[in-house]
Amino acid sequence: DADVTQTPRNRITKTGKRIMLECSQTKGHDRMYWYRQDPGLGLQLIYYSFDVKDINKGEISDGYSVSRQAQAKFSLSLESAIPNQTALYFCATSDVRDPYKAQYFGPGTRLTVL
Amino acid sequence: RKEVEQDPGPFNVPEGATVAFNCTYSNSASQSFFWYRQDCRKEPKLLMSVYSSGNEDGRFTAQLNRASQYISLLIRDSKLSDSATYLCVVLSGGYNKLIFGAGTRLAVHP
Numbered sequence: 001d002a003d004v005t006q007t008p009r010n011r012i013t014k015t016g017k018r019i020m021l022e023c024s025q026t027k028g029h030d031r032m033y034w035y036r037q038d039p040g041l042g043l044q045l046i047y048y049s050f051d052v053k054d055i056n057k058g059e060i061s062d063g064y065s066v067s068r069q070a071q072a073k074f075s076l077s078l079e080s081a082i083p084n085q086t087a088l089y090f091c092a093t094s095d096v097r098d099p100y101k102a103q104y105f106g107p108g109t110r111l112t113v114l
Numbered sequence: 115r116k117e118v119e120q121d122p123g124p125f126n127v128p129e130g131a132t133v134a135f136n137c138t139y140s141n142s143a144s145q146s147f148f149w150y151r152q153d154c155r156k157e158p159k160l161l162m163s164v165y166s167s168g169n170e171d172g173r174f175t176a177q178l179n180r181a182s183q184y185i186s187l188l189i190r191d192s193k194l195s196d197s198a199t200y201l202c203v204v205l206s207g208g209y210n211k212l213i214f215g216a217g218t219r220l221a222v223h224p
Contacts, residue, residue: 042118042201042214043158058211090157100146101205103212105157 003027004106006091012112019078021109023091032074033092033103034058034066036085043090049074050096081113115140120202120215127222131192135218137185137202144213146205147178149187151198152217158201161187192222 004025013019023032031050035043035058045058047066055066063085067075078085088110092103120137127133139147147164162169164176164185175188185202202215 040122040216042216043212045211048211088155100148100163101212102146102148102160102163104160108155108157110155 004091004093004104006106006109008109009107010110012114013081014114015082017081019081021076021089023074023106025072025093027093027104029093029095030071031094031096032068034074034076035090035092036060036087037090038087046076083113086111086113117141117206117213118202118204118215120218122216122218124219124221127192129192129194129222129224132188132190133192133220135187135200137215139183139204141206142183144204144206147185148203149176150201150203152201153198194222194224196220197222
């Protein structure tokens with residue numbers, strides 16, 4: 001089984017709809033992240049969480065919110081989806097005990113906003 | 115200027131070739147360095163961390179030059195399965211933020 005899972009894997013929605021993307025991990029890592037990737041661009045950090053009570057904005061948090069329901073679960077919500085939020089979304093985790101702070105990614109959610 | 119810059123490629127090489135990718139980063143306080151591999155429409159996967167003294171993992175060799183703020187990845191004896199986008203990634207910032215380059219695309223042909 002995959003260590004980091006994301007649901008749904010694909011989603012098509014309409015402008016103005018509220019969407020939730022979910023991420024679960026079995027790696028036992030305390031740190032979790034949400035990124036988006038647009039064609040030809042590097043990954044951009046949306047939000048990150050270092051533990052259940054810690055939520056932090058990344059570079060591009062406007063229009064998004066998150067919830068860390070448990071150490072293993074981190075959800076991303078689009079309150080009112082707009083077409084320029086069409087992108088590939090990745091969840092990632094890292095271990096505070098890793099001195100290099102490598103991150104490990106889920107398989108991604110492809111979101112299309114019409 | 116982007117924080118992490120890479121040549122987007124594509125690099126088209128025959129099987130068995132040696133190919134090198136370079137990457138520069140702008141923040142001299144950057145702490146850790148990585149190469150990730152990303153296949154089309156899939157998640158980035160950690161290929162290797164880059165250590166100050168340089169390191170090798172099979173056919174892959176990574177080098178770091180802190181003075182020039184430069185990272186490299188050398189792939190020897192290229193395989194068809196090496197075809198992918200290679201992401202240069204740098205850990206920067208007070209909150210341990212990973213900064214991703216846009217990637218260098220490699221296509222290995224028979």
